[in-house]
Amino acid sequence: MSVPEELTTEVSQPVESEETSTNNIEVEENPILFQAIGTLKGKPEQDEEGNFFIRLGGKRYKLFIAGYRYQAWLKQMAANPDQTLFLRVYPKCLMIPRKDPQIYFQVAAWEEENPWEEDPGMFKFRGVWQFVPQVRTPVISVYRNQNANDPKGKFKASHLPVLMRREDEAKPFRFNPKIAKEDLPPRWFIQGNFKFIPSRNCWGWDKDLEPPTKKIPRYKKPVKATTDGKLPPKKPSRKIEKPKKPQSDD
Numbered sequence: 001m002s003v004p005e006e007l008t009t010e011v012s013q014p015v016e017s018e019e020t021s022t023n024n025i026e027v028e029e030n031p032i033l034f035q036a037i038g039t040l041k042g043k044p045e046q047d048e049e050g051n052f053f054i055r056l057g058g059k060r061y062k063l064f065i066a067g068y069r070y071q072a073w074l075k076q077m078a079a080n081p082d083q084t085l086f087l088r089v090y091p092k093c094l095m096i097p098r099k100d101p102q103i104y105f106q107v108a109a110w111e112e113e114n115p116w117e118e119d120p121g122m123f124k125f126r127g128v129w130q131f132v133p134q135v136r137t138p139v140i141s142v143y144r145n146q147n148a149n150d151p152k153g154k155f156k157a158s159h160l161p162v163l164m165r166r167e168d169e170a171k172p173f174r175f176n177p178k179i180a181k182e183d184l185p186p187r188w189f190i191q192g193n194f195k196f197i198p199s200r201n202c203w204g205w206d207k208d209l210e211p212p213t214k215k216i217p218r219y220k221k222p223v224k225a226t227t228d229g230k231l232p233p234k235k236p237s238r239k240i241e242k243p244k245k246p247q248s249d250d
Contacts, residue, residue: 032189032217036142036158038123038196039116040087040105044077052077054087054105056121057198062104064092069107076110086114091123091196091203093160095134100201101161118193123203125160126191128216130173137161137202138172140190143219155220162194164205170212188212 042054044063052063052073065073076085089105096102118124127142139159148155170188191210194203 032213032215033126033145034142034217034219035124035126036091036140036160037108038089038091038194039114039118039120040089040196041084041114041120042087043082043084044087046077056196059198059201061198063087063089064104064106066106069109073107073110083112085110085112086116086120088116090158091160092158093139095132095159097134101135103201121196122206123194123196124192124209125162125194125203126209127158127160127189128173129162129164129170129188129190129212131175132159134159135161137163140194140203143222146218146220148220150220154223157222161202162205163197163200163202164190166205166212168212186214187216188214189216 040054040056042056044052044054046052052065053060054063055061087105087107088109088111089107092104092106094102094104114120125140125142127140129138130141131138132141139161142158142160144150144155144157150156170190171185173185173187176184190208190212192208193206195206197204
């Protein structure tokens, strides 16, 4: 599997963010939306290739800055290269079969003091709790909301590995192709606070923001690319022709 374009883009060529308007704001008015956002604290650094990263728990995690924020970020780093910052970030996870997930962060905002409600290392997740084939650990799958826009047309989901033991009936969904669709267990939508654990390369459940629910918000389904990396062609819309009215002999 190739690395995502965000991680291969040259520093001098920032790319447009794929985040939607619903992810660029705190989802407070209507909590029944997909969301993954959190706060980090640290001193951003830059490697020899020009890529930015942050050290958490002795590990390096890449930082991705997109769109109009990129130039402001470069000015910040040039003026204060050794400054510790609070970062508002969207967590991302690259799944590679038979390898540990590669976690990185898209920076949405940064401040010298923490203006956000979460402490550093805390994240707010709203998504589907389930297993995916690439990793053994269950994930919170954060899909793109129904009103999302994606210039690339891929509508990628973020699958974030989490550790969560619950005493209620909610369980991580596991797809089994041998079981009929109507007999599969329910999928649960989880809304909670999760703490990032660098030593485990995942997040640990802290508390619920809302009780688990079987009501899954509508979302954009991810579009799988073809073997050459291109998006599949759109299916032509089928037009139903109305029968013509018989002409009169008058």
